[in-house]
Amino acid sequence: MDSDALDTFLTVHRRGGISNAAKVLHRSQPAISRRIALLEQELGVPLFERIAGRTLLSDAGRVLVPYAERAVAAAQDASQAIRALTKQNSGPVTLAVTGTLADSRLSEIMKGFARAHPDVALTLRTATSTEVSDLIRRGEATIGLRYNVDRSADLACEPILTExxxxxxxxxxxxxxxxxxxxxxxxxxxxxxxxxxxxxxxxxxxxxxxxxxxxxxxxxxxxxxxxxxxxxxxxxxxxxxxxxxxxxxxxxxxxxxxxxxxxxxxxxxxDVTVVTRRGGFLSMAARQLLEAIRRDYGAADHVVAGRPRKRRAARKTRARRRAA
CATH class of the missing domain: 3.40.190.10 (Periplasmic binding protein-like II)
Incomplete structure (x- = not known):
């Protein structure tokens, strides 16, 4: 049972059938069907059922999904770790963000990171908080920003801002x-x-x-x-x-x-929470983006109702001087 077979299985599941998976994976439908058949033969159980013209997971397929996701993500980690030995500041970094957090603050973080890392392919995906966790869990995103902590054992969640x-x-x-x-x-x-x-x-x-x-x-x-x-x-x-x-x-x-x-x-x-996969590989570029997010959101308390705190402090200072 190799990672390619598991990735094919997950693609058929997520895309709802053999034909859609074939388009995504750029393979023929017979090739996809054969890959699934070999995996089912190896496991000794059917992974899909055809019900009313739809391709649905069998009981065994539902059990396999979380293990397949972790295995495929681990294979991606290994590949990225090897590539990172020769290219420390390049490669892909995908940031998954809850839609309402894709604001001007995040835009400034991404622009600054892109300027400092021109060889990094930085991608942004928006989703709900639960979907952000799923993207991180499956290895389809490197870093996530969502609301509140996800208690899943396979995710590392760090609250970085309370709004x-x-x-x-x-x-x-x-x-x-x-x-x-x-x-x-x-x-x-x-x-x-x-x-x-x-x-x-x-x-x-x-x-x-x-x-x-x-x-x-x-x-x-x-x-x-x-x-x-x-x-x-x-x-x-x-x-x-x-x-x-x-x-x-x-x-x-x-x-x-x-x-x-x-x-x-x-x-x-x-709480605004940054999410990564527990034990997952983070390239140097990904770690630098993570640090930029921590730094910028950690400094968010310097803004009060849209105004820099130093302005409010200056007003207080002038008020004290007038009182004196």
């Missing part, structure tokens, strides 16, 4: 820039949130509901919007309010197209 969540609204909203004592005072607002999708860790409607339910306030009126950009545009237009991270609306706060409502009894945040 405070805040209620945002249009600048002409009656409560814009003001403070309410209790979240209950916002129950009558129309809320905008991501629809609930299994595996998504963005701030979905369930997060908003949970804040109200924990205070015995019941559910609220909400509109599902499956795009952070669309959510922000709707908030700016006055269509509703949303619960978003500070980094998501930093530019809008600076430009004045969005405001916040301070809530006395609201304490909500989420």
């Amino acid at each position: 405070r969540l805040q209620v945002v609204c249009a600048p002409d909203h009656p409560l814009a820039g003001k403070r309410v004592r209790r979240l209950a005072e916002l129950r009558g607002q129309r809320w905008i949130a991501f629809p609930e999708i299994p595996g998504r860790r963005e701030i979905a409607a369930s997060h908003v509901f949970a804040l109200f339910l924990t205070q015995g306030l019941g559910e609220v009126e909400w509109t599902p919007v499956d795009s952070l950009t669309a959510q922000k545009r709707l908030v700016e237009s006055g269509f509703g309010v949303a619960l978003l991270a500070q980094s998501h609306v930093a530019e809008e706060m600076v430009s004045g197209t969005m405001s916040t409502i301070a809530v006395g009894d609201l304490s909500a945040s989420h």
Whole structure:
């Protein structure tokens, strides 16, 4: 049972059949069928079943998947490690990121890395948090950025930033820039949130509901919007309010197209976590990108509501001088 056979098996599974796998692997359908047949012969069990015209995993196939993923990823690690002996600062590096983290901060990190490593083929993939973990686990991505920690034993997760969540609204909203004592005072607002999708860790409607339910306030009126950009545009237009991270609306706060409502009894945040495969190989280039991500996100506390902290410190200094 070699890694090529396992990779063929995984491709048939992920692509839903022999013909699709043949296109991806650039082989003929008979060649793919023969490869699967030999693997099934070696294992002594069928790995796929044909049900209503669909190619589905058998019970044995479902058992094999996680072992095949680890074996194929390990083979990729070995190949990359050997290549790294001769080329320390080249080769492919794939970064998998939860969609809402693909922002200007990440763009600056990638531009800086690309300038410093012109021979590295840097690729970005966006996905849900669960999908980011899966891409890392399968070896299809080198480094991942997602929300919250994945407890899987085969992944190494490192929280690098805790972001405070805040209620945002249009600048002409009656409560814009003001403070309410209790979240209950916002129950009558129309809320905008991501629809609930299994595996998504963005701030979905369930997060908003949970804040109200924990205070015995019941559910609220909400509109599902499956795009952070669309959510922000709707908030700016006055269509509703949303619960978003500070980094998501930093530019809008600076430009004045969005405001916040301070809530006395609201304490909500989420962790941004960097993910790698536990024990997996990281090239020198990948390690340098990982360090750049750690460094930049670790310095994120120098930005408060979209403004550099040094500006806020300067204002405090001027205030102390006036008081003196």
